[in-house]
Amino acid sequence: MTERKTITATDAVHAGDDKFKPYDSVPTPIVQTATYTFADSAEVAAYTSGKHSNPDRGEYVRYGNPTVRAVELRLAALEGTEDAAMFASGMAAVTTTLFALVKGGQHIVLFQDCYRRTLQFVKEVFTRFGVTHTLLPAGDVAALPDALRPETRLVVSESPTNPYLSCIDLERVAAACRARRTVKSMIDATLATPVNCRPAGFGIDLVVHSATKYLAGHNDVMAGVVCGSTGLVSIVRDLRGILGGMCDPHAAFLVGRGLKTLALRVEKQNATALAVAGWLERHPRIERVFYPGLSSHATHPVARAQMRGFGGVVSFIVKGGLTAASAAVDAMKLARIAVSFGGVETLIEQPAIMSYYEMTTEQRQAIGIADGLIRLSVGVEDPGDIIADLERGLS
């Protein structure tokens, strides 16, 4: 079993870096090419028969690229898995993995609070291919064993979830899946990062990330990754070559560069978000704060047991609903209004008017999105400046 231990700053800089060195440069070079030449037909034959001395040299970029490969090996090292495959986006990683592992007539289990596009894919696209699903109430791991059927192939969850940051008991999810030989577990660990939690260490089979968020960390690139055993990842990688959601070499370079400072950034964001969450909880204009590092959070015991830090996202409800929340956000200057999270810049958004804008208040309430809800992604600015900005917004 992989170690549960989360990564250190040294790991973030060096882990997996020695596995694949296309050149002697310190950073991974960007091999910006669409295809690769062979010296002669003998080399072609060596490559296609799997006997080439450098199997990662590449044949055509949709199947592989040295920059992408180097970053994949680093990501696998950071997640403590045998292998990893990178994608053009987090959603390309999620959908390709689901298509690779599940077919018509089979069944998957998800939790109500999973990433909304993943849920939408399963509800609207996967059903067209005859894949059935069961949606469990958020965090209801106790209901998992009974939800598994003979045709169940995959259980999907996030930890922490978005925007309420609920943490799921990974060991229980993994144990329930492993009790049925045919069921694999997949955790979207975008909000956790290997600095705070490594799901594979708890027995989870596949770990996916939107690398667009913390892994890259600078709000400047889109990418995704799935990490797992050699066998599972190779099935997913083969389908990537067909569906075409391959990561671009330049995007992979930016993710790889972001990884170097992952621990520095996330440790700072953990500390700032914890301070911000505690400050908000004491503020008279705040109705409720959701942060897994606070003892008031419903999943705090689970979070404390399996996470080193609690992440850089804090969600909170402002008293006075939509208007009051908008007024607070509008009065803030440092926090920029934007969806997404995990970058060096502090971003703020109101789920009711951004991610869930097309719904009515009643529809939003039905899925638990309060009108006064604000999601704050703390950046790496000075914590005092972020709190001063919140004070400006709330006063």
Ligand SMILES: *Cc1c(COP(=O)(O)O)cnc(C)c1O
């Ligand atoms: C953003 C996000 C995704 C999708 O990733 P993209 O890179 O935007 O495609 C998936 N899961 C979670 C938890 C996310 O936050």
